[in-house]
Amino acid sequence: MSNPFTVSLVCWHDGEPLLKAIRQAVFINEQGVPADMEFDEHDETSRHALALSLQGNGIACGRMFANGHIGRIAVMPEWRGQYVGTAIMEAFLHYAQAHDYAQVDVDAQVQAVPFYEHFDFVAQGEQFMDVGIPHIKMLKKLK
Numbered sequence: 001m002s003n004p005f006t007v008s009l010v011c012w013h014d015g016e017p018l019l020k021a022i023r024q025a026v027f028i029n030e031q032g033v034p035a036d037m038e039f040d041e042h043d044e045t046s047r048h049a050l051a052l053s054l055q056g057n058g059i060a061c062g063r064m065f066a067n068g069h070i071g072r073i074a075v076m077p078e079w080r081g082q083y084v085g086t087a088i089m090e091a092f093l094h095y096a097q098a099h100d101y102a103q104v105d106v107d108a109q110v111q112a113v114p115f116y117e118h119f120d121f122v123a124q125g126e127q128f129m130d131v132g133i134p135h136i137k138m139l140k141k142l143k
């Protein structure tokens, strides 16, 4: 059976209202990230992944810099555990492979490390704090 959602890569200009709503719900409201730190200058220049339900609601997102740095992966609570996050990561990994990236990386929240390990990301170095949440850098080589 096909997924009950679609994933597209979009620019900030096209996806902004839906991307903002998902990140507001997950990072600002749920995780307590300060609103003035959630949206930054990288949004304009990143490639964004946006998952929509078949009804057209925004249900998950993420962003990737031109250097392969992935971040802001967020799935709305009611859609977790249904491989929407996996579909977002696969969209970025397909893009990175198609564009000959040597590697991709993510600053993973420590609680989400097992999610990234599913895609063979490997933890690097020490944990660090960002926006009050413990993180660790993880790397996936593509070559």
Ligand SMILES: CC(C)(COP(=O)(O)OP(=O)(O)OC[C@H]1O[C@@H](n2cnc3c(N)ncnc32)[C@H](O)[C@@H]1OP(=O)(O)O)[C@@H](O)C(=O)NCCC(=O)NCCS
Pocket: 026, 072, 073, 074, 075, 076, 079, 080, 081, 082, 083, 084, 085, 086, 087, 107, 108, 109, 111, 112, 113, 114, 115, 118
């Ligand atoms: C982390 C997150 C993106 C995962 O998305 P998801 O759509 O629920 O994940 P999937 O359904 O694609 O899960 C894929 C696999 O990873 C596992 N997994 C997902 N999140 C996990 C977590 N936090 N801890 C442990 N395992 C996890 C799943 O169990 C699944 O494994 P399985 O195939 O063996 O069953 C989502 O829970 C989320 O948005 N959390 C809040 C925001 C957040 O923490 N973002 C990450 C910032 S670094």
